[in-house]
Amino acid sequence: MDLLIDVILRAGRSAVELSFFVLLPVMVVMLSLMRLLEARGVLDWVVARLSPLLRPVGLTGLGIFAALQINFVSFAAPVATLAMMDQRGASSRHIAATLAMVMAMAQANVSMPMAALGLNFGLVLGWSLVGGLVAAATTYYGFGRRLPATEQPMDEILHHPVAESAKGVLDVINRAGAEAFKIALGAIPMLVLSLTVVLALRRMGALDALTGLLSPLLLGIGADPGLILPTLTKYLAGGTAMMGIMDEMIRAGSSGATTLNGVAAGLLIHPLDVPGVAVLISAGRRVAQVWKPAALGAGVGILVRMVGHGLTG
Template sequence: MFIDLILKSGKSAIDLCFYVLLPIMVVMMSFMRLLEAKRVLEFVSRVFYPVLKIFGMPGLGIFAALQILLVSFAAPIATLTIMEKKRVSEREIAASLAMIFTMSQANATFPLIVYGLNFKLILFTSIIGGVVASALTFYYFGKNLSYGDVVHGDINEKPTDKSILSILLDGGNEAVNLIIKSIPLILLAIFFVNVLKAIHLIEWLEKFFNPLISIFGVNPSVTLPVITKFLAGGTAMMAVTIDLIKSGIMTAKDLNLIAGFVINPFDVVGVMVLCSAGDATKKVLRHAALGATVGIMVKGVLHYLLFSLM
C-alpha cells in the first residue's frame, strides 16, 4: 500500500508538472521575458508603482494580480521569478505573495462560473482581500524583512540585441528548469495529501466540521470541498464541487457562500508550486502566509455577506 501511494503520488505530480504547469509556465515565462526585453515591464512598473507602493507591492505586482485572476494559480511564478532576479525587496515580495495567495485563481474560477459562481463578486472580493493581505504583510507581518532603495522601474537595465525567437526560447528554457526543480516539492505535497486520504483523516474531518458549518446556515455538504481545497488544492476542490452540484447535493448558492474562502491558491500544493520561484520567495513564506490568512478571511466574510444580501 505504501509503495502504491508513492507511485500514485508520483504520477499525479508528473501529470501536474508536465501537462498543466509546464505549458502555462513556458508560455508565461517566454511572454514575460519578451516584455522585459522590449522594456514593457519597465514602463508598466513605473506607471503602477506609485499606486501599488501604498499597499506594499512593487510595480510588477500588477502582472502577478492579472496572472492569478485571469490565467492560473501557477502563472505568477513568472513574475515572482523576475522580482527575485531584479532585486525587489523581501518585504515587497512577501506582500506580493500574500496577495497571490489570497486572490481567486482562474483555473478554478472560470469552470465554476458555469455552475453558478458569481464572477463579478468573486473578482471584487479578491481585489479587496488581496490589497488587505498585501498591506498587512508589508506594514506589519513582514516589517522586519529587508527593504531598501531597490530598483522598481529599471527592470531591464540594458537593451538586448537578441532576436525575438532567442528571447522566447530563453524564457521557455527557464520555465522548464523551474518546473523540473519543483517536482520533488510537489510530489511530496501530493504524497502527504494521499496519506491523509488513506488513513481516512479527511472523512473524519468532514464529520467533525459538519455541525460547525451548519451553524452559519450553510449546507453541510460543503465540508468536503472545503477540506479537499486546503489539503489537495483548488483543482481538486473544483472537481469535487462540480460533482456535488451535478448530483444535486450542493447548489450554486452553497458554492457562492463558501467561494470567498475556498477559491485561492493558499493550500499545500499551491504553496509548494509558488515557492518554487526562488529562495527569496521561500524565505518570506511565513510572513506572506500570515497576511494571506487575514486577507482570505476578509475576502471570505465579505463574499458571504454580500451574496447573502443579493
C-alpha cells in the same frame, strides 16, 4: 479489487472531462487574450499607471503584474514574476507583500472554469482585488515590517514577445495555446489521485461519518456542512482538485450556485494550500524565506474575502 478499479475509472473519467472540456477551453481563450495584450504593450501601460497608486500598500510594478497573472492566467503564472523580483533586487519586504497578495487572490485556473458551474466571476474578481490589497498591506506594514526593506536598482521592464504582424499574433496565440494545454495536462494527475481518494472514502462511508460528526458544530456557527469535503480536498490537494469535487457535488445535486457564491468563494478559491504554497515558494530563495509572514497576511486577506462574499453572495 473490482471496487477499487471502478473508483479509479470513475475518477479518471471525471478528471479528464474537467481538464479537457472545462479547464482547457477557458485557459486557451484567456491566455491568448492576456498574451496578446502583453505583446501589444497594453499590460505594460496598465502596470505603469497603477504602480504609483499601489506603492503605498507595498506593491511594485512587477507585483501588479503578478496580480494580473493570478486573476487572469493561473496560480502558477506569478512564479516567473516572483523569480524576477528575487533576481532583480526587490526587497524581501516587497517580495513578502507580493507573495501574500498572490496567495490571497482568486486563481484564474479555478475561478474561470467554475463560472461554468454558476460562480459569479465578476464578484469573485472584485473581492479578489480587495483581499489581495489587504493581504499586501497587512504583510508590508504588519507581519513583514521587520524584513529588510532595502532595494537594489531594479529593472521593472517586462520583457516579452511583440505582435506587430499577423505572423507575430499567430505565434503569440500558438504559444498561449501550448501553455494552456500544459496547464490542463498537468492538472490531470492531481485530479485523478485526489478524486480517487475522495470517491474511495465516500464508498467506505468515511466522509459521511466525518460530515455527521462535524455538522452540528458547523450548523452552530452558521456554516454549510456540505463544505467539509471540498475544504479538506482544497487545502490538501489544491484548488483544481477542489474544483473536481465541487463539479461532482453539483452534478449530484448536493451543492449549487448559492453555495459557490457565498462564503465558499473566499474560503476555497485561492492558492493558499499545500500544493499552491509549494509551487509559489519555488520561485527563489528569498521568496521561500518570507512565506510565513506572507501566509499570515494572506490569511487576513482571505478572511476579508470570505466576509465580503458572505455579505454580497
